[in-house]
Amino acid sequence: MINVEHLTKKFAGVTAVDDLSFTVSPGHVTGFLGPNGSGKSTTMRCMIGLDHAQGGTTTFGGVSYSKLTQPLHRVGTLLDAGNAHSGRSARNHLMWLAASTGISKSRVDTVLEQVGLSEVSRRRVGKYSLGMKQRLGIASVLLGDPEVLILDEPVNGLDPEGIRWIRELLRDLAKEGRTVLVSSHLLSEMALIAEELVVIGQGKLITQCTVGEFTARYAKQWVRVVSPQVQNLISLARAQGATTSEENDAINFYGVTAKVLGELGAQAGVVFHELSPQTGSLEDAFLDATASSVQYHGTQVEGMAR
Amino acid sequence: MLHLMKSEFIKLRTLRSTLTATIVLIIFPVAVTVLSAMFAKNPNETMVIKVLVNTGMVSLLLCGVLGVFAIAQEYSQGTIRITFAATPLRMKVFIAKALVISLWIVASVAVLEGVGLIGANYALHSRGFDFGVMYHATPGIDSAWQVLFAFGAVCILFALVGFALGALLRSSPGAIATLILVPLLVEGIVTGLLIAAFDIDISRKTPFTAAIRAVQVEPDAARWGLVGYFSLWCLVITVIAALLMKRRDA
Ligand SMILES: Nc1ncnc2c1ncn2[C@@H]1O[C@H](COP(=O)(O)OP(=O)(O)OP(=O)(O)O)[C@@H](O)[C@H]1O
Ligand SMILES: [Mg+2]
Numbered sequence: 001m002i003n004v005e006h007l008t009k010k011f012a013g014v015t016a017v018d019d020l021s022f023t024v025s026p027g028h029v030t031g032f033l034g035p036n037g038s039g040k041s042t043t044m045r046c047m048i049g050l051d052h053a054q055g056g057t058t059t060f061g062g063v064s065y066s067k068l069t070q071p072l073h074r075v076g077t078l079l080d081a082g083n084a085h086s087g088r089s090a091r092n093h094l095m096w097l098a099a100s101t102g103i104s105k106s107r108v109d110t111v112l113e114q115v116g117l118s119e120v121s122r123r124r125v126g127k128y129s130l131g132m133k134q135r136l137g138i139a140s141v142l143l144g145d146p147e148v149l150i151l152d153e154p155v156n157g158l159d160p161e162g163i164r165w166i167r168e169l170l171r172d173l174a175k176e177g178r179t180v181l182v183s184s185h186l187l188s189e190m191a192l193i194a195e196e197l198v199v200i201g202q203g204k205l206i207t208q209c210t211v212g213e214f215t216a217r218y219a220k221q222w223v224r225v226v227s228p229q230v231q232n233l234i235s236l237a238r239a240q241g242a243t244t245s246e247e248n249d250a251i252n253f254y255g256v257t258a259k260v261l262g263e264l265g266a267q268a269g270v271v272f273h274e275l276s277p278q279t280g281s282l283e284d285a286f287l288d289a290t291a292s293s294v295q296y297h298g299t300q301v302e303g304m305a306r
Numbered sequence: 307m308l309h310l311m312k313s314e315f316i317k318l319r320t321l322r323s324t325l326t327a328t329i330v331l332i333i334f335p336v337a338v339t340v341l342s343a344m345f346a347k348n349p350n351e352t353m354v355i356k357v358l359v360n361t362g363m364v365s366l367l368l369c370g371v372l373g374v375f376a377i378a379q380e381y382s383q384g385t386i387r388i389t390f391a392a393t394p395l396r397m398k399v400f401i402a403k404a405l406v407i408s409l410w411i412v413a414s415v416a417v418l419e420g421v422g423l424i425g426a427n428y429a430l431h432s433r434g435f436d437f438g439v440m441y442h443a444t445p446g447i448d449s450a451w452q453v454l455f456a457f458g459a460v461c462i463l464f465a466l467v468g469f470a471l472g473a474l475l476r477s478s479p480g481a482i483a484t485l486i487l488v489p490l491l492v493e494g495i496v497t498g499l500l501i502a503a504f505d506i507d508i509s510r511k512t513p514f515t516a517a518i519r520a521v522q523v524e525p526d527a528a529r530w531g532l533v534g535y536f537s538l539w540c541l542v543i544t545v546i547a548a549l550l551m552k553r554r555d556a
Binding site: 045048049050051052065066068071072075077079080083084085086087088089092093095096097099100101102140 | 309317320323383388556
């Protein structure tokens with residue numbers, strides 16, 4: 001169980017994290033979502049005391065990170081693709097980390113096996129691909145067999161097979177009753193791993209809810225209708241406060257349910273060829289939810305806009 | 307603390323850069339000393355120690371470089387975040403690192419001086435000279451042992467200064483440049499300017515000059531005073547580095 005309360009972090013003039021509060025519970029994966037520069041990495045660094053927050057607290061089972069007696073055994077953290085020295089082998093990297101808290105050599109070999117790096121463990125990390133570095137990062141997270149896992153964009157640089165591997169690994173770890181917080185700027189990716197979402201924009205909490213609730217709240221819902229007498233239906237629905245838009249041979253109705261449209265149509269003798277409720281994509285929902293808080297908007301090149 | 311020291315020791319011994327620096331800092335003075343014992347026309351005890359310590363100036367700087375590497379590389383490579391995540395008490399990390407780098411230097415200097423002197427002795431004996439470096443009270447200097455111990459102490463202090471600079475600047479090139487330029491250039495320039503402009507002579511107070519004078523092979527009763535003076539400077543910069551390491555974002 002992680003409790004973040006009123007976390008605030010400012011860098012000379014920039015407020016990266018702004019009075020942010022959320023909780024992460026055990027048993028399922030929690031996605032930490034936000035556009036680029038929204039403060040995900042900064043929040044994670046503050047949570048484990050690497051960056052000093054100006055205000056707020058983070059506790060792990062009621063205890064702040066710096067007070068944990070053996071942090072590696074309690075909280076595993078992956079930041080920036082593992083942060084390993086390029087001149088050292090993966091095995092030696094894990095060896096010094098293990099030695100610092102008295103973890104055995106055999107545990108190092110176990111986690112190397114688990115992430116699939118055994119064969120290349122004596123090669124220098126500088127020769128690794130980004131995906132291999134991520135795997136090494138995961139190995140260092142698993143080293144202490146922690147009950148809490150915090151991972152910053154772990155799927156960065158992984159191929160589809162690697163992404164599936166991480167997805168299953170994290171889900172399994174959560175199923176064992178661990179607390180797992182995973183950041184990403186891709187909702188579609190998170191929707192496949194996470195049950196719960198913490199969504200932030202410009203360092204502020206936008207919402208914390210389940211993936212389903214997020215879709216229900218932020219995804220656009222409308223009803224698609226194909227009918228020979230659709231003009232009739234449009235005026236009836238508009239009288240109810242609905243809005244419409246045209247899409248090829250169909251009309252999309254917003255602000256009105258399929259049930260109401262069906263009943264209105266029946267009363268007016270409208271024939272339906274199609275009457276189907278639609279839900280917008282998760283990606284659109286995410287963009288809508290964070291739209292006002294996106295820090296780096298793409299600017300359209302003038303000539304191309306025309 | 308022992309776990310942490312073991313961890314820091316693994317970090318040192320698994321990097322090519324630290325191993326190379328260590329080998330060079332040992333081999334260079336040893337090789338020159340033994341060669342001069344083999345080929346010098348009129349060798350004597352003082353000469354051997356002189357060559358060892360004078361070529362040891364390179365080792366001195368390399369000790370500083372090792373100190374820099376021990377911390378600055380952690381920042382440049384990002385491993386410092388893992389280190390601090392595993393041990394949130396940064397002061398403990400700082401002390402473990404300082405202890406391990408000091409022990410590393412002690413061992414290296416012991417090998418340097420031991421092999422250098424034994425090698426030189428062997429060379430002298432095989433040429434038929436009936437004296438060994440340490441067998442007689444060394445004429446001309448207070449004692450060979452004192453020079454050798456002072457040299458070891460200054461090596462450790464250089465490593466600590468390098469370590470502190472590395473922690474402050476967080477960049478190997480920056481810290482190494484400071485470490486080399488201050489003793490070789492800055493202190494001399496500042497001293498010269500002060501004499502020229504204000505007639506103030508600080509030549510006996512500049513820290514690195516003091517450290518280097520502490521290991522000169524000449525009768526100088528102030529040897530340990532100079533070492534003490536340099537350690538005060540080291541202490542100050544090390545404490546500042548430790549406090550800032552605790553306060554700054556990793
Ligand atoms: N060390 C720092 N010094 C100054 N500003 C910083 C520092 N670290 C982060 N920032 C700023 O804080 C804000 C949040 O950055 P952060 O890296 O936490 O975002 P993020 O959500 O992780 O983004 P991304 O998805 O790109 O990884 C940004 O505006 C960034 O410029
Ligand atoms: Mg980030």
